[in-house]
Amino acid sequence: MSLSGVCLIKPEYxxxxxxPKVAPDCAPAKDKEEIHSKNEGxxxxxxxxxxxxxxxxxxxxxxxxxxxxVFKQNKEKELCNSLINxxxxxxxxxxxxxxxxxxxxxxxxxxxxxxxxxxxxxxxNTAGFCVRGxxxxxxxxxxxxxxxxxxxxxxxxxxxxIPERTVNQLSHDLQNLLKKRNYDFxxxxxxxxxxxxxxxxxxxxxxxxxEDIIKTLSREKKSLDWKDKLLLSPLTTVGNxxxxxxxxxxxxxITCGExxxxxxxxxxxxxxxxxxxxxxxxxxxxxxxxxxxxxxLTKCGQMLEKETEIDFIDLNLGCPxxxxxxxxxxxxxxxxxxxxEACVRSLSQVLSIPLTVKTRTGVYSTESIAHDLIPKFGEWxxxxxxxxxxxxxxxxxxxxxxxxIGRCAQAAVPLPVVGNGDILSYEDYKTARESCxxxxxxxxxxxxxxxxxIFTEIKEQKLWDxxxxxxxxxxxxxxxxxxxxxxxxxxxxxxxxRFLLEWLSFLYRYIPVALLERPPQKINERPPRFHGRxxxxxxxxxxxxxxxxxxxxxLLGKVPEGFQFLPKHKSNSYT
Numbered sequence: 001m002s003l004s005g006v007c008l009i010k011p012e013y014x015x016x017x018x019x020p021k022v023a024p025d026c027a028p029a030k031d032k033e034e035i036h037s038k039n040e041g042x043x044x045x046x047x048x049x050x051x052x053x054x055x056x057x058x059x060x061x062x063x064x065x066x067x068x069x070v071f072k073q074n075k076e077k078e079l080c081n082s083l084i085n086x087x088x089x090x091x092x093x094x095x096x097x098x099x100x101x102x103x104x105x106x107x108x109x110x111x112x113x114x115x116x117x118x119x120x121x122x123x124x125n126t127a128g129f130c131v132r133g134x135x136x137x138x139x140x141x142x143x144x145x146x147x148x149x150x151x152x153x154x155x156x157x158x159x160x161x162i163p164e165r166t167v168n169q170l171s172h173d174l175q176n177l178l179k180k181r182n183y184d185f186x187x188x189x190x191x192x193x194x195x196x197x198x199x200x201x202x203x204x205x206x207x208x209x210x211e212d213i214i215k216t217l218s219r220e221k222k223s224l225d226w227k228d229k230l231l232l233s234p235l236t237t238v239g240n241x242x243x244x245x246x247x248x249x250x251x252x253x254i255t256c257g258e259x260x261x262x263x264x265x266x267x268x269x270x271x272x273x274x275x276x277x278x279x280x281x282x283x284x285x286x287x288x289x290x291x292x293x294x295x296x297l298t299k300c301g302q303m304l305e306k307e308t309e310i311d312f313i314d315l316n317l318g319c320p321x322x323x324x325x326x327x328x329x330x331x332x333x334x335x336x337x338x339x340x341e342a343c344v345r346s347l348s349q350v351l352s353i354p355l356t357v358k359t360r361t362g363v364y365s366t367e368s369i370a371h372d373l374i375p376k377f378g379e380w381x382x383x384x385x386x387x388x389x390x391x392x393x394x395x396x397x398x399x400x401x402x403x404x405i406g407r408c409a410q411a412a413v414p415l416p417v418v419g420n421g422d423i424l425s426y427e428d429y430k431t432a433r434e435s436c437x438x439x440x441x442x443x444x445x446x447x448x449x450x451x452x453x454i455f456t457e458i459k460e461q462k463l464w465d466x467x468x469x470x471x472x473x474x475x476x477x478x479x480x481x482x483x484x485x486x487x488x489x490x491x492x493x494x495x496x497x498r499f500l501l502e503w504l505s506f507l508y509r510y511i512p513v514a515l516l517e518r519p520p521q522k523i524n525e526r527p528p529r530f531h532g533r534x535x536x537x538x539x540x541x542x543x544x545x546x547x548x549x550x551x552x553x554x555l556l557g558k559v560p561e562g563f564q565f566l567p568k569h570k571s572n573s574y575t
Contacts, residue, residue, distance in 0.1 A: 007525035008517035015529040078102050078135070078490075079109045085133035088148045106134065106147035114490070116140050117557035122480040123488055128155030135489035137557070165280050166241070166485070168308040170273035178268035188298040191350050195294070195342055222353050224284065224312060226384050226416045226440045229253040230455050233420060233445030234288040234314065234358070237568050238502050242481035245279050246474060247448055251455030254284045259316050261329075262291035262300040276308055286312040286356065290319055292328035293339060294346040301350045312383070313351060315344065317359035320392040331392040334363055334373070341380055348381025358386040358420075358443075361404055365391045368404060371411045378415035385412060386443050389421040396446075399524055406436035416440035423447045425520035429458045447523060449506035463520055465513035468537035478503070479555045494560065497552045504548040505567040508541055 080102040082095045095104055103109045114137070121138035123130040130136050133149040142150040177183045232247045233239070234256040244255045257275050264272035278285045287310050291297045301313055317340075319330025326332070333340045348355045357377050362369040374385050387408045389400030400421025409417040419436055420443040423429050429442060447454050452474065457464050482496030511521045512532060532538040539547055545565050553559060 005524055005526060007511060007521065007527040009511070009515055009527050009530045010517055013515045013530045013532070015531055017529065076101060076103070077112065079106070080104050083147075084135050085131060085149050086147070087129075087151050088144060090148070092147075110134065110143075110145075110147060117493065121488060122483055124150075124152070126155075126484070127159040128152035128157070130488060132487050132489040132492065137490060137493050138483075138488055162280060166277055167280070168273075168276045168278050168310070170268065170270055174307055175268040175270075178266060183303065185299045185302060188302040188346075188350050189295075192294050192298050192342070192346050195346050195349075199338075199342070219352060221351070221383065222311075224254075224354050224383070226254075226418065229441040230458060231386070231418060231441060231443040232256065232448055233443050234259055234316070235445055235449065236319075238449055238499070238506065240485075240499055241277055241279055242478050242485050242496075242499070243452075243503060245281060245481050246452050246478055247455060248279075248281050250453045251459050252444075252448070254286070255282045256286040256288050256314055259288045259290050259319060262289050262296040265289075265300055266296065266303070276304065276310070278309060284311050286310060286314050288314040288316050288358070289347075290316040290324060290329050291343070292332065294342040297343050298346040298350045301347045301355075305351055305353060310353065312354040312356055313347070314356045314358055314386075315347060315382075317357060318388050318392075320360070320395055325392065331360060331363055334359065334369065334392075340373075341376070344377060344380040344382060354383035355381060356384040356386065357382045358388065360388050361391045361401065363392045365393045365398070367391075368401075371404070371408045374408050374412040374415065374417065378412065382415065384416040384418065384440070386418040386420050389419065402432050402435055405432075406438065409436050409438035409440075413438060418443050420445065422523045424450060424454065424523040425463065426457050426461050427520050428523075430461075446506065449503065450509045450523070463513050468512075468532060468534055468540060471510075471540060472536060475500070475504075475507075475551065476555055493556050497556050497559070498565070500552050500556075501545070501548050501565050502568060504551060505545075508543055508548070511541070512537060 080095050080100055082093050083104065083106060086092050092106075113135075116139060117137045119138070119140050121130050121136055121140075121142055123132070123136075124138075124142045129151045130139065130142050130149065133139070134143055134147055136143065144150065174183075230252055231254045232244060232252040235243075236258050239256075239258045244252075244257075248255060257278075260272055260275040265276075276287045287304060287308070289297060289300055289304075291300070297315070304310060304313065316330055317333050319325070321330065324330040324332065328336060328339070333343065344355070344357065359370055359373065368391070370387055374387070377385050385408075387405050389402055389405045390396070390398060402419065402421070405417075405419040405421070409419070417439055418441045419432055419439050423432060423442060423444050424447040428447075432442060433439060444454060451457075451466075453464055453466060479496055479500060482499060483492060486492040486495040486499075511527055511530075513519050513521075514533065515530060530541065532541055539551065542548070545567070549559060549563075549565060
């Protein structure tokens, strides 16, 4: 029988610990010994001069890796954007910038450009053209020797039948309005002021128009069907658009973007707006917002409903990151009940689409408060609540408490409640639904990162003994989606690589069904070192970042000189 936290592997696949570890073919650029921390997949380099951290300092850094290396591009070696995408038969344009630091000699650029990674460009083959043109790292089939970009007009016409494959782009005009603070937020401001006055039991409504507020409060909200749906959790960093596309293909019903900070969205920052982009295959899609006050949330809600195509907005009450918590956002709102009420009420009132709330059990493991809050969320205007069965204090170090999740679901009736935590198989799903019959649906986070085909398993009520070749095809598909989303030039390739490596820091934890003594795999069970049924399966099971890099190089070419990788999250720990 399996012991708690120990995964039993069939003896013939176990690697004896006394056997020397084989050095990987491809290691990170700095030739130093890798030290594996207690959290599998976290690799750091030794530094004798690095001071020891106190327990308090370690707690502050828990859950994320600081000062991670970032890939930087040398502008002087890159071609000017005005020249990269000139179709065959067109005249080369002239750069009109007074100070442009990029290259303008096409032949010089083509001669100095790194060797192409592959012969086939995914974007050209699917769309009939590649917007990265001459800078594409797979450009052999669509770049001419004299620097023009070939277009397959027949394929392009077919591709353009879906006019907006990715929506919710930040337009130049909207960005200017936000940066110059000229966006009209009067409606949101009215809502917040109205709630402030209501809280103070004031009879004087000031400059608020009663008619506007009454019309807002009495309007009928759009509704969504949450019943028996499988939801993909909002996953910071790893829940990007290419990954969500993979999950959709394997059966996820509802998807949600990564946690977006309201303050950054309202400043018009492109990197934050990238988190609200939606692929056309995401039939029901939401955006998760994080802020520490109703003013930011309400303004953001008003703007997103008007400027983007989304089906719901989710309020983050579960982020445990120290910086967010200390500023009063995420889990920090759970210890500020008055502000929390104002946030939910105001955001709900400004929206005509559903407002959902995702929360943990509470801040402390000894003090669960979600069962008291969830009924109030319904009174304040929430349309659905997701309960993650752990406290902020527990992070991912304890199993999700599904008994408590069931208690919350009972307390919330008729408000729909979705459960979240530790679902890694159909058996886990079935146990959760049977133990909590009042639950409306289930949300899956780390389980989808470890095996995105979990949605198929649940819907088909089976365990899928997926082969290493099939898993590699999924990774290859993710890379193609990444090159479409982030671009196929050097910058896009390295962005795709970075996010792929982040995903691989979870994906390696999958244990093939045929190797298990007692399937299915449990999310908290740490296996002994094992080898797979073939070399690829063994490589995919490696917890070494150097092997994840090796997998990335199989699809994206050699890493740049000086490349290093350290996972952002430490939440892939076992109990």
